[in-house]
Amino acid sequence: MEIDIDGLLNLPNREVLDSSFSEKRVTIILKCVTASGFCPVCGIETKRVRCYTSRVVRDLAILGRKTYLQIENRQFECQDCVRYFTEDIEILHGNHGLTTRYEAHLYEQRAQSRTQRISRG
Ligand SMILES: [Zn+2]
Known part of the structure; x- marks a missing residue:
């Protein structure tokens, strides 16, 4: 049986290129399926x-x-205003x-442990 990792991850515009795992860590390499970017x-x-960077x-x-995604991140060149720009990765928020x-x-975990601390008094 083969597991559909793409379906499991459920990420927009990304496709699994490769994956590997060890006893403690899973690494999934993703590529972008859209061919273009918008300046x-x-x-x-x-x-x-x-x-191409990642x-x-x-x-x-x-x-x-522990699971890590290695996400392809492309830098495009706008032919119109001759600028370079890096595409957004939808599933990331800031640079964290x-x-x-x-x-x-x-x-959620932090909120839960706070609630537990309070209820324990
Ligand atoms: Zn432009």
């Missing part, structure tokens, strides 16, 4: 990729193993190195 200055669509961010744990759902999970 944040003039709004024009461009397919000209200047370079970011490693923490996501929700899988079966108790955490996915938004992992951040939400941490927040």
Whole structure:
């Protein structure tokens, strides 16, 4: 049986390229499925990729193993205003190195332990 990791991760515009795991850690490498980006200055669509980089961010744990996503992050060149821009990664919020759902999970955990402390008095 094969597990549909793409379906499980449920991330917009991303596709699993590779994955690996050890006793304590899962790493999933993702590529972007959209071919183009939109210039944040003039709004024009461009397919000209200047370079490929990647970011490693923490996501929700899988079966108790720390899980990291290595996300392809492209820099495009706008042919219209001749600027370079890096595409947005929808599942990240700021520069924290955490996915938004992992951040939400941490927040929930903190709120829960606070409630427990209060109820214990
Ligand atoms: Zn532009």
